[in-house]
């Protein structure tokens with residue numbers, strides 16, 4: 016059981032994540048888009064979308080810090096454990112709240128506004144639902160356990176397990192005693208990665224940073240063979256007359 | 258000098274009767290799909306009026322096009338690259354669907370399925386094409402047709418607010434005291450396109466061969482910056498596919514040497530299509546001239562004279578086929594823009610160097626002449642009206658010359674002189690030389706200009722070389738291969754694939770049936786063909802098309 020959840024599942028999800036992206040890129044570049052609906056509804060989006068995206072950047076950055084940076088490194092740099100913890104919890108809470116408010120607004124506009132509601136695909140619904148679950152679990156872990164609760168040092172267990180997955184020597188033993196919210200959040204995270212390539216989230220990989228240095232006007236040559244010139248109406252008339 | 262060819266258009270506004278045939282044929286060709294219900298690559302608006310989308314010319318509000326920054330450098334009005342990326346999560350300059358109009362459709366089953374012997378006439382009601390709910394139609398792409406509602410709204414026309422106050426005050430929207438004309442608009446296929454420059458993903462591009470501006474549907478990521486950056490609002494969001502779409506200049510037809518659909522079907526025969534040579538290296542400097550009123554001449558200077566042997570040689574050296582060089586020489590567009598100098602660009606002050614130009618209409622001036630109790634067949638009276646009445650002239654100047662009334666008046670003088678010269682010539686057989694002096698043209702030129710404007714046949718109006726002849730072999734191959742069109746993806750602008758079954762048409766049944774147990778079409782189902790309530794098979798389109 017432990018092996019399945021903490022070793023097989025992560026690798027399965029990662030495989031789907033990578034394979035799914037390759038498949039999607041090769042078969043559906045036309046569908047590779049943010050799928051903007053700002054045209055249809057702008058009042059809620061104007062607030063919700065920036066909140067959600069900025070919150071998401073903060074949360075992703077926080078996860079990278081917590082999961083990828085070993086505790087030994089921060090200790091070596093002389094950052095006291097207490098300070099680290101304080102920053103992590105508060106920054107996590109603030110960006111998390113931004114993310115939640117943004118997400119609530121974005122979901123609300125899909126429910127309230129008939130125009131957007133009709134353009135919402137079932138995949139969008141799955142995506143919004145899983146985002147909500149993930150964010151809910153994450154916030155529960157941060158706020159309930161760490162801010163008001165007894166606290167839990169995920170850097171000694173979850174983070175080590177997470178890195179061990181990528182070092183190809185997964186240590187499932189570290190996860191057994193983690194609190195339930197953390198366990199669910201970790202499983203959910205991997206499942207979420209597996210969902211990623213099949214949703215509109217793929218637009219993340221198209222973040223247009225190259226725009227910053229490319230020339231303004233893009234020129235391209237026409238490619239592919241020319242279509243057959245169709246006979247002009249006059250020649251058709253000529254031809255049929257004979 | 259880097260010589261390039263551009264396919265360009267001129268429209269002679271005096272001849273537009275506002276029939277909207279161009280808009281309808283264009284829509285049937287390109288935008289009769291879900292997600293583009295509100296999109297008109299070609300629209301015809303009545304001026305004065307606020308246009309489509311509403312107030313699109315008000316750049317203080319939409320921040321479209323270019324401007325010079327404090328150091329005199331050309332920048333997009335909506336801000337630089339970094340600023341644009343910070344606004345990617347929510348674009349403050351994007352028009353909403355209500356700025357265009359809410360597209361409506363009708364539940365035609367009410368009529369089709371009405372039983373015989375009804376006492377009341379069945380009525381089909383409008384339903385929103387976006388939500389399916391019953392709606393009241395309150396606006397449309399040509400809502401203001403022929404000044405409909407002008408007494409309420411036309412004074413909000415940005416071109417009137419831009420006029421000198423004395424002149425603006427004189428514009429009256431009282432029946433019989435006003436002037437109006439139709440303005441057909443398509444994408445300008447600009448030399449300095451703001452849309453391409455604002456596209457973060459680099460999906461939009463200008464074609465090197467013919468200057469047509471296109472959106473690569475596979476690369477567009479729906480950042481919707483092009484929509485707001487285009488000052489003419491001629492890029493649109495397809496809300497079903499989430500991608501940008503725009504007028505393609507009917508490139509598949511142009512490549513085959515045929516005119517665009519709007520030109521082909523134009524009832525007034527007022528559109529001219531042809532090649533213009535220009536110097537790509539001169540574009541930036543021309544778009545950056547300090548005074549807005551110099552932009553017209555600056556852009557004319559970017560064009561190269563196709564009669565000049567040096568230019569012709571340069572074109573051949575650049576790899577252009579003979580056919581193209583010859584087409585450039587015969588180009589009606591070049592003649593109207595640079596030889597007779599009677600065509601003017603729409604809103605040159607946006608600094609995109611647009612390539613669809615207009616021969617301004619004389620009719621508003623003639624109306625004003627008549628209204629002032631003068632004789633509109635008398636050249637002197639018309640000249641005087643142009644000079645002292647000023648109202649239509651100032652207005653046309655706002656549209657076509659960045660407010661330079663003298664430049665606009667000069668073109669109108671030419672048109673008026675041509676009219677009187679030809680009148681004298683055909684009615685009395687006399688040559689009114691004194692008219693020619695005022696406009697600095699020879700009698701032959703005036704007659705050639707008259708011929709081009711009044712009676713030019715198909716082949717003179719449309720001088721389009723076929724796409725590169727060096728591809729001739731490939732061209733043969735294409736005729737036999739059945740690759741299909743690259744635009745033939747589901748929901749894409751090309752629609753039907755070679756197999757024909759993917760054709761996407763407007764939904765027949767928009768409104769979900771209340772569940773009478775019959776074989777009703779359900780919104781959300783994916784079958785392409787479904788049985789309709791009347792038992793026949795019909796096409797269905799899934800509005801919640803899955804894109805994941």
Ligand code: SF4
Nearest residue numbers: 444445447451452487
């Ligand atoms: S008119 Fe056409 S080419 Fe010019 S900025 Fe707008 S969309 Fe681009």
Ligand code: SF4
Nearest residue numbers: 273276277279523525
């Ligand atoms: S088809 Fe020609 S005459 Fe009719 S509205 Fe269009 S441009 Fe004007």
